[in-house]
Every structure is written in C-alpha cells, then in structure tokens.
Amino acid sequence: MSGRSDEIATRLAETRARIEAACAAADRDPAEVTLVAVTKFFPAADVRVLADLGVTHVGENRHQEAEAKAAECADLGLTWHFIGGLQSNKAAAVAAYADVVESVDRAKLVGGLQRGADERSHAVDVLLQVSLDPPDAEGRSGADPDQLEALGAAVDDAPMLRLQGLMAVAPLGEDPAAAFERLAAIRRDFLDVHPAATRLSAGMSGDLEQAITAGATHVRVGSAVLGSRPRLK
Ligand SMILES: *Cc1c(COP(=O)(O)O)cnc(C)c1O
Numbered sequence: 001m002s003g004r005s006d007e008i009a010t011r012l013a014e015t016r017a018r019i020e021a022a023c024a025a026a027d028r029d030p031a032e033v034t035l036v037a038v039t040k041f042f043p044a045a046d047v048r049v050l051a052d053l054g055v056t057h058v059g060e061n062r063h064q065e066a067e068a069k070a071a072e073c074a075d076l077g078l079t080w081h082f083i084g085g086l087q088s089n090k091a092a093a094v095a096a097y098a099d100v101v102e103s104v105d106r107a108k109l110v111g112g113l114q115r116g117a118d119e120r121s122h123a124v125d126v127l128l129q130v131s132l133d134p135p136d137a138e139g140r141s142g143a144d145p146d147q148l149e150a151l152g153a154a155v156d157d158a159p160m161l162r163l164q165g166l167m168a169v170a171p172l173g174e175d176p177a178a179a180f181e182r183l184a185a186i187r188r189d190f191l192d193v194h195p196a197a198t199r200l201s202a203g204m205s206g207d208l209e210q211a212i213t214a215g216a217t218h219v220r221v222g223s224a225v226l227g228s229r230p231r232l233k
Contacts, residue, residue: 004045004046004049005049005052007227008046008049008050008053008225008226009049009053011224011225011226011227012037012050012053012055012225014224015035015208015221015224015225016035018208018209018224019033019035019208019212019219021209022208022209022212022213023212025209025213026212026213028212032217033212033216033217033218033219034057034217034218034219035055035057035218035219035221035225036057036058036059036081036083036201036218036219036220036221037050037055037057037058037059037221037222037225037226038058038059038060038061038083038204038220038221038222038225038226039058039059039060039069039222039226040059040060040061040062040065040066040084040222040229041065041229041230042226042229044068044069044072044073046226047069047072047073047076047078048073048076050225051073051076051078055078056077056078056079057078057079057081057218058078058079058080058081059080059081059082059083059102059220059222060080060081060082060083060084061082061083061084061085061103062084063082063084063086063087063090063093063094066080066082066084066094066097066098067093067094067096067097070097070098071097079099079100080097080098080099080100081098081099081100081101081102081201081218081220082094082098082100082101082102082103083102083103083167083201083220084103085103085141086101086103086104086105086109088108088109088111088112089112090112091109091111091112091113091115091116092112092113092115092116092119093116094113094116095112095113095114095115095116095117095120095124096116096119096120098124099122099124099125100124100125100126100127100164101113101124101125101126101127102127102129102167102201102220103127103129103141103167104126104127104128104129104151104155105128105129105130105131105141105142105143105151106143106147106151107150107151107154110154110155110157110158110161111158113126113158113161114158114159114160114161117158117160117161118159118160122160123160123161123162124160124161124162125161125162125164126155126161126162126163126164127164127165127166127167127199127201128143128148128151128152128155128163128165128166128167128190129141129142129143129166129167129168129169130142130143130144130145130148130166130167130168130183130186131143131144131145131168132168132169132170132171132174132179132180132182132183133171134171137171141169142167142168142169145186145189148166148186148190149190149193152190152193152194152197156194163194163196163197164197164198164199165187165190165197165198165199165200165201165217166183166186166187166190166197166199166200166201167200167201167202167218168180168183168201168202169202169204170202170204170207170210170211176206176207176210176211177210177213177214180202180203180207180210180211180213180214180216181214183200183202183214184214184215187200187215198217199217199218200214200215200216200217200218201216201217201218201219201220202214202216202218202219203216203219203220203221204219204220204221204222205221205222205223205224205225208221208224
C-alpha cells in the first residue's frame with residue numbers, strides 16, 4: 001500500500017471506532033449509522049482507496065467537482081451524496097449523477113431535480129436541509145423549520161424524488177449537542193407528518209458523537225477520514 005492508502009486506512013479505522021463508541025454510549029446499534037465520506041477537494045484516487053476499504057457512501061458539495069469525480073469513479077458502484085449549496089439552474093445536472101441530494105432547502109429546486117432524475121430514469125433520494133441557525137444569522141443555509149412541511153409536500157409531489165428525511169449542520173460557535181437537540185425535536189414533528197422519512201444526516205468530523213446521540217442515521221465526515229483539505233482557492 002502507498003503511504004496515502006495507509007494514512008486513509010488508519011484515519012478511517014479511527015473514525016469507525018468513534019462511530020462505534022458513540023453508538024455504544026447512546027445505546028444504539030452501529031448498523032443504524034452510515035458513514036458518508038466527504039471527498040470534496042480530494043482526488044478520485046482517494047475515492048478509490050476508500051472504496052477498497054469498504055466505504056460505499058461518498059459526499060461532495062460542489063457540482064462540477066462532484067460530476068467529474070462521479071464519472072471517473074462510475075465503476076465503483078458508490079452511492080453519491082450531494083451535500084452542498086445548490087443553485088436551481090444546476091439542480092437537474094446534479095440529479096443526473098447524485099443518488100442522494102441532502103441539501104434541498106427550497107421548493108424552487110424540486111422541478112430541476114425531478115427533471116434530472118426523470119431524464120436519467122433513476123429515482124433520487126432527497127433530504128431537506130433545515131437551518132439550526134438563528135433567523136438573522138449570516139451565511140445561513142437550510143430551510144426554516146416552519147417551512148419543512150410545505151417543502152416536504154413539494155418533494156412528495158415529484159414522482160422521481162423520494163423524501164427520506166432531514167439534514168443539518170450545527171451552527172458555528174454553538175455547542176453542537178444543544179443544536180442537535182433542537183434538530184431531534186424538529187425531526188420528531190417532521191416524522192409525525194412524514195413517518196417514512198426516517199433518515200437524519202447530521203454530524204461531521206468535529207461533532208459526530210453529539211449527532212449520533214441525537215439520533216443521526218448518517219454522519220458526513222471529511223477531514224477526520226482524509227486529512228485537512230487543501231485551502232479554498
Ligand atoms: C465539508 C462538509 C462536511 C465534512 O466536514 P468535516 O469537518 O471535514 O468532516 C460535512 N457536511 C457538509 C455539508 C460539508 O460541506
């Protein structure tokens with residue numbers, strides 16, 4: 001194995017051990033929690049290493065990079081999660097390769113996603129991204145909790161989109177445990193209306209334990225698995 005493969009193998013084992021320990025502490029079955037390895041900024045070669053190590057879910061947050069990497073790694077049979085901010089004019093193109101779109105935060109995206117999924121003849125799983133920030137926070141992304149019902153209804157009306165649950169990011173500068181507790185309450189209300197939408201994508205390298213405690217079914221982990229990202233150009 002190359003040095004890079006060794007590094008990724010070590011980091012992945014550490015991350016899996018963290019997930020297992022968090023599940024044990026929360027009295028949850030580790031089989032309920034899926035690791036989504038966030039490969040943004042890292043090359044397709046790293047995605048191949050991850051696939052060799054048994055990773056089956058990968059996440060990307062920028063459309064062009066994601067599209068190219070998904071094409072380069074098409075032979076690996078991975079499940080591709082789109083987790084980034086989405087422009088409505090890119091939604092159809094994202095649905096052409098993404099198996100899961102986690103960042104649906106407004107109804108305007110639904111038409112494009114439906115069209116892309118339809119053209120590909122492949123249903124796309126959708127998570128609604130909910131904001132845990134205060135309403136006036138800068139750079140806020142995600143829908144307000146009180147918008148989720150209408151947004152869920154819009155996704156339900158799209159025949160090629162499958163509403164699977166919610167996604168959130170803990171706000172900077174707040175205790176993630178407190179933020180994820182709010183998320184768990186939002187999810188309980190959402191499940192009253194959409195009982196089949198049981199997925200909860202929450203938790204990253206720094207807060208996956210708190211997310212698992214709050215019921216996350218998917219953790220999106222980048223730097224803990226792959227190392228620190230090259231700086232944004
Ligand atoms: C980059 C990113 C992650 C992974 O972040 P790490 O801190 O590197 O684990 C998770 N979720 C989203 C939405 C991201 O953009």
